[in-house]
Amino acid sequence: MGHVAFQGDDQKPFEAEVDAVVVGSGAGGALAAVTLVRAGWSVAVVEAGAWRDPQDYPHSAYGAMRDVMDDWGAQLARGRALWPIVQARTMGGSTVINSAICVRTPEDLFPQWEREHGLTGLQQRMLTIQEKLEAELSVEEVPPAARGRSNVLAKAAGDALGWADSHYIRRYAKGCEGTGQCLQGCSRMKKQSTNVAYLPLVREKGLVLSCAPVERVLLEGTKAVGVTGHFVHPQTRETGTRFTVRAKKAVIVAASVTHSAVLLMKSKVKSPALGHFFRCHPGTGVFGLYDEPVDMNVGTTQGWASVAFRNEPGLKLETLAIPPEMVASRLSGGGVQLMNRIERFRHLAMWVMAVRAEAVGRITVGLFSGKPVVSYGFERPDMERLRRGFVLVAQQHQAAGAKTIVSGIAGLPYELPTEQAIKVLETAPLDPRQYTVILSHLFGGCVMGSDPSRSVTDVHGRVHGYQNLLVADASLIPSTLGVNPQHTIMSLATIVAEDLASA
Numbered sequence: 001m002g003h004v005a006f007q008g009d010d011q012k013p014f015e016a017e018v019d020a021v022v023v024g025s026g027a028g029g030a031l032a033a034v035t036l037v038r039a040g041w042s043v044a045v046v047e048a049g050a051w052r053d054p055q056d057y058p059h060s061a062y063g064a065m066r067d068v069m070d071d072w073g074a075q076l077a078r079g080r081a082l083w084p085i086v087q088a089r090t091m092g093g094s095t096v097i098n099s100a101i102c103v104r105t106p107e108d109l110f111p112q113w114e115r116e117h118g119l120t121g122l123q124q125r126m127l128t129i130q131e132k133l134e135a136e137l138s139v140e141e142v143p144p145a146a147r148g149r150s151n152v153l154a155k156a157a158g159d160a161l162g163w164a165d166s167h168y169i170r171r172y173a174k175g176c177e178g179t180g181q182c183l184q185g186c187s188r189m190k191k192q193s194t195n196v197a198y199l200p201l202v203r204e205k206g207l208v209l210s211c212a213p214v215e216r217v218l219l220e221g222t223k224a225v226g227v228t229g230h231f232v233h234p235q236t237r238e239t240g241t242r243f244t245v246r247a248k249k250a251v252i253v254a255a256s257v258t259h260s261a262v263l264l265m266k267s268k269v270k271s272p273a274l275g276h277f278f279r280c281h282p283g284t285g286v287f288g289l290y291d292e293p294v295d296m297n298v299g300t301t302q303g304w305a306s307v308a309f310r311n312e313p314g315l316k317l318e319t320l321a322i323p324p325e326m327v328a329s330r331l332s333g334g335g336v337q338l339m340n341r342i343e344r345f346r347h348l349a350m351w352v353m354a355v356r357a358e359a360v361g362r363i364t365v366g367l368f369s370g371k372p373v374v375s376y377g378f379e380r381p382d383m384e385r386l387r388r389g390f391v392l393v394a395q396q397h398q399a400a401g402a403k404t405i406v407s408g409i410a411g412l413p414y415e416l417p418t419e420q421a422i423k424v425l426e427t428a429p430l431d432p433r434q435y436t437v438i439l440s441h442l443f444g445g446c447v448m449g450s451d452p453s454r455s456v457t458d459v460h461g462r463v464h465g466y467q468n469l470l471v472a473d474a475s476l477i478p479s480t481l482g483v484n485p486q487h488t489i490m491s492l493a494t495i496v497a498e499d500l501a502s503a
């Protein structure tokens with residue numbers, strides 16, 4: 001059936017019928033779709049964003065926000081601070097813009113999920129699937145030639161500090177050339193995002209609709225029978241003709257944490273847990289300024305990490321290369337002062353922390369916009385974790401030889417000698433409004449569990465109380481992970497699809 005892109009409103013409505021329709025083509029949606037295709041089902045993937053081949057990826061951070069991010073990457077979580085939520089809206093979902101970091105689901109989560117959510121039988125299956133995915137996606141440690149100085153410095157510093165874990169990252173990017181362009185999509189075809197690795201098979205054997213934001217799941221009573229919406233032009237945002245894809249056996253929602261819950265709400269699905277239990281790993285970075293050039297944008301986007309602090313205090317530390325225009329937005333000041341600061345770009349290294357936060361938020365539908373609204377705020381324990389992260393990263397920069405630290409915390413001096421910065425950071429303010437943080441590892445909204453009053457789906461991803469309606473993305477995950485989530489999402493989505501195919 002192939003690929004159908006934008007159809008203008010002068011075209012007749014598009015209609016198709018398949019065994020299963022999957023909404024969203026990211027880590028969850030693509031894996032659910034390809035698993036069903038391999039099981040012999042006829043499958044349609046319906047994706048809000050456009051299909052871009054790697055040679056058409058944007059070249060700048062601005063281009064990425066315009067072309068491949070959801071809402072320009074400018075959706076804000078509403079709490080005491082307004083922190084941006086970053087997700088993609090493109091064929092391949094957030095796997096197109098992510099850093100391809102591959103981490104298996106930590107073993108300690110399975111007993112927690114069983115105890116708190118009644119989820120059993122996942123551990124061995126997920127491990128087996130993750131091993132298979134690693135082989136299929138040629139997962140490898142960042143090759144030496146692609147590491148770049150920032151990652152090498154971070155590794156040496158982590159080792160020197162005697163951290164229990166300090167490693168070069170394993171990624172779904174065999175032969176990474178270290179261009180530091182992951183956020184814009186990998187035009188070198190090294191990153192195995194789902195539009196490269198899986199969706200071509202779905203397109204060949206089934207149907208892929210792009211530029212097709214689903215507005216509603218079609219229900220007959222409590223049975224899901226398809227999806228519908230209108231095409232939207234990827235550049236002009238003009239509304240096109242209606243599309244309807246009917247599904248004989250299943251509708252699988254995998255539209256991301258914020259959109260899956262909202263799509264089910266707009267479809268009038270009733271569940272007391274819908275939109276609840278939103279969690280995430282808020283992340284931010286600390287710059288070290290070095291005498292010698294570091295050239296953080298030479299080398300892979302993220303090449304070093306440590307899980308030594310995953311449980312106590314609850315942090316994952318990593319390196320991150322961001323392009324000069326984004327660095328500029330992180331350095332305060334304007335005019336000549338800002339230019340002088342940017343001039344030292346080659347000497348800056350940015351190392352980051354993702355906080356395994358306790359905070360729990362909620363997703364609702366915007367009254368007038370119809371878009372997801374995320375209410376989420378940090379309380380004191382999470383702010384203390386964040387502050388501890390600043391100290392640890394500053395200490396790591398110190399061990400690597402940084403002369404000064406640029407923390408980016410509003411109200412603190414722009415730059416301090418490293419030793420002094422560490423002392424100041426130990427008592428840094430605990431007001432979230434003083435920190436520049438983004439939310440990119442998101443969980444919940446349609447969490448799975450055995451109790452329908454506290455979960456939206458069962459352990460097979462089937463929505464409680466409905467027939468043929470399933471969820472297969474990060475919104476299923478009922479806790480934070482403390483590690484990067486793509487591997488967990490892909491293996492859960494595979495299980496949802498395997499169980500559906502064998503039911």
Ligand SMILES: Cc1cc2nc3c(=O)[nH]c(=O)nc-3n(C[C@H](O)[C@H](O)[C@H](O)COP(=O)(O)OP(=O)(O)OC[C@H]3O[C@@H](n4cnc5c(N)ncnc54)[C@H](O)[C@@H]3O)c2cc1C
Nearest residue numbers: 024026028048089093094098099100101214474484485486
């Ligand atoms: C910048 C960044 C870097 C990251 N780095 C890593 C990393 O290195 N390793 C890692 O493990 N994780 C990483 N993550 C997180 C990881 O990419 C996500 O957790 C994962 O992709 C989420 O999978 P998903 O299927 O739930 O949603 P997504 O992958 O976001 O896919 C959802 C898709 O659904 C589509 N959609 C939404 N609404 C609709 C609708 N109504 N109709 C049709 N389609 C719709 C969206 O356009 C999108 O394509 C990163 C995330 C970001 C943003």
Ligand code: SF4
Nearest residue numbers: 176177179180182186
């Ligand atoms: S660093 Fe460059 S070559 Fe490597 S995966 Fe990212 S975009 Fe591709």
